[in-house]
Amino acid sequence: MSNLSRRKLITAGLATAAGASGLAVAAKLAARYGLIPPDAGGPFGAGETLTYAAQRLLTRHSLAREFAPSQISKAPFANAVYPLGEGFQRFQEGAFVDWRLAVDGMAARPAVFSLAQLKSFPWRTQITEIACEEGWSYIAEWKGVPLSHLLDLVGALPQVRYVVYRSFQPDWWESIDMGDALHPQTLVTYGMNGGELPVGFGGPLRLRVPRQLGYKSVKYITRLTLTDSLKRFGKGLGSAAPEGGYAWYAGI
Amino acid sequence: MGNPHKMQTTGQTAVTGRETNDAPPILPSVPLPGRNGRAMGTKSSMAEMRHSALVRITHWITTLSFLALLVTGVEILISHPRFYWGETGNVRTPPLFTLRIPASRATVPTGYGYVLPDQNGWSRYLHFEAAWVAVLTGLLYVGFGVFQGHFRQNLLPASSDLSPKRLANAIARHLRFRRPSGEEAWSYNVIQRLTYLLVIFVFFPLVVWTGLAMSPGFTSVVPATVTVLGGRQTARTLHFFVSGFLVLFLLVHVFMVFLAGFRSRVWAMITGRPAKRMERT
Numbered sequence: 001m002s003n004l005s006r007r008k009l010i011t012a013g014l015a016t017a018a019g020a021s022g023l024a025v026a027a028k029l030a031a032r033y034g035l036i037p038p039d040a041g042g043p044f045g046a047g048e049t050l051t052y053a054a055q056r057l058l059t060r061h062s063l064a065r066e067f068a069p070s071q072i073s074k075a076p077f078a079n080a081v082y083p084l085g086e087g088f089q090r091f092q093e094g095a096f097v098d099w100r101l102a103v104d105g106m107a108a109r110p111a112v113f114s115l116a117q118l119k120s121f122p123w124r125t126q127i128t129e130i131a132c133e134e135g136w137s138y139i140a141e142w143k144g145v146p147l148s149h150l151l152d153l154v155g156a157l158p159q160v161r162y163v164v165y166r167s168f169q170p171d172w173w174e175s176i177d178m179g180d181a182l183h184p185q186t187l188v189t190y191g192m193n194g195g196e197l198p199v200g201f202g203g204p205l206r207l208r209v210p211r212q213l214g215y216k217s218v219k220y221i222t223r224l225t226l227t228d229s230l231k232r233f234g235k236g237l238g239s240a241a242p243e244g245g246y247a248w249y250a251g252i
Numbered sequence: 253m254g255n256p257h258k259m260q261t262t263g264q265t266a267v268t269g270r271e272t273n274d275a276p277p278i279l280p281s282v283p284l285p286g287r288n289g290r291a292m293g294t295k296s297s298m299a300e301m302r303h304s305a306l307v308r309i310t311h312w313i314t315t316l317s318f319l320a321l322l323v324t325g326v327e328i329l330i331s332h333p334r335f336y337w338g339e340t341g342n343v344r345t346p347p348l349f350t351l352r353i354p355a356s357r358a359t360v361p362t363g364y365g366y367v368l369p370d371q372n373g374w375s376r377y378l379h380f381e382a383a384w385v386a387v388l389t390g391l392l393y394v395g396f397g398v399f400q401g402h403f404r405q406n407l408l409p410a411s412s413d414l415s416p417k418r419l420a421n422a423i424a425r426h427l428r429f430r431r432p433s434g435e436e437a438w439s440y441n442v443i444q445r446l447t448y449l450l451v452i453f454v455f456f457p458l459v460v461w462t463g464l465a466m467s468p469g470f471t472s473v474v475p476a477t478v479t480v481l482g483g484r485q486t487a488r489t490l491h492f493f494v495s496g497f498l499v500l501f502l503l504v505h506v507f508m509v510f511l512a513g514f515r516s517r518v519w520a521m522i523t524g525r526p527a528k529r530m531e532r533t
Contacts (some may be wrong), residue, residue, distance in 0.1 A: 047381020
């Protein structure tokens with residue numbers, strides 16, 4: 001073996017060892033700072049983790065773009081929804097007076113809120129774009145209670161790391177990390193473009209998460225659960241999206 | 253086989269002269285007799301490389317990730333084969349143009365009586381994973397390419413080759429599908445150099461930029477990524493066109509490789525050396 005190839009071999013060996021231990025340290029740090037998404041397993045886990053970790057490091061306090069009132073879309077698109085069934089129709093006929101949002105899980109004071117109660121809380125409006133993973137988009141003004149306000153009201157415990165939210169539609173549930181849950185633009189939304197939130201757009205209640213794509217803004221929400229781990233929910237992948245083959249994190 | 257030393261007479265002495273001054277030697281421990289500053293074309297066995305290991309490895313990783321990006325990109329596109337200009341656009345707004353293909357969503361009016369199966373889940377996962385591979389590989393390639401002088405030595409055209417007459421000649425030779433001369437097995441001609449530089453430093457960055465401009469997370473940090481382009485839907489449309497240029501490059505590139513001798517060129521990009529029975533000329 002010539003000197004050159006031996007030196008190369010040693011260098012390559014050292015580089016591999018350094019790379020492997022570097023990766024191990026990076027993985028540990030990433031887990032500690034909550035940079036590993038719940039759907040990190042499987043063939044796409046590496047890419048998904050890179051995307052989530054990179055965006056979380058970048059987006060700590062960033063705000064989704066907001067627009068001028070003149071930019072509100074004249075023709076927003078509601079997208080197709082599976083039939084909501086008779087149960088929903090009864091709520092609708094009663095003008096959603098009986099609609100409830102339960103907040104439970106790791107909270108000091110779990111609570112159930114009516115629409116009227118939610119509307120009495122401090123609210124904010126924002127003009128943001130909702131973009132579907134399919135490629136289309138529209139801009140609307142959304143009105144609602146910041147999710148962070150509800151978390152304060154119920155006394156979210158310090159160890160809460162995710163908020164799981166469920167739709168009236170049985171198989172539709174999602175979750176977000178605290179970066180998005182405490183984000184000022186994440187709204188429990190009940191108004192759109194100056195009026196009530198139409199059923200087609202998620203009325204009476206929709207969670208708007210404007211730093212992520214549309215499928216994280218679940219329509220017809222009925223229940224929020226505060227948790228420190230997503231393992232006990234569904235297949236443990238974080239939400240219904242990865243169970244259907246879609247990424248849990250939709251910031252890209 | 254072309255004599256590599258011929259290269260010194262082809263008007264590139266200006267470039268090589270500069271290289272010997274400030275480009276870091278590729279293998280400092282090996283004395284290179286008659287070395288002209290290139291990785292390729294000297295008598296030393298190590299230096300008789302057509303392509304350096306870094307170029308070869310990054311070439312094939314990029315190939316794989318580009319194909320993955322292309323297939324998944326088409327799958328994602330099929331869910332909404334309409335394009336818009338500006339910030340917003342959906343099936344209720346007039347499109348800039350529509351691709352006459354069936355869609356994987358029933359909500360898109362296509363004129364076809366059927367809806368294709370939804371492939372967006374894994375396509376989006378793989379698209380972004382392959383994008384990471386392509387971007388990291390690209391950074392490695394550009395970083396080392398600058399460090400090793402790859403761009404100056406192999407890709408920057410000699411200024412004499414950029415005269416209108418010589419450029420016209422080179423283009424004419426390409427358009428007549430002339431097989432390249434023997435020495436072109438060892439170095440890139442001016443059209444290749446300009447094309448590769450355009451793909452590496454213009455189209456790849458553009459496709460990454462227009463892609464990031466569609467990320468609501470990324471644009472919350474750097475809104476200018478999308479506002480400079482004129483809006484999210486403009487970014488999506490540009491992403492489509494830049495990808496189209498990259499596909500065009502891929503087709504021409506593969507066609508040229510066929511023209512130049514497929515086995516020899518592919519072999520050179522795998523092993524670093526052209527195959528023995530290489531050129532018929």
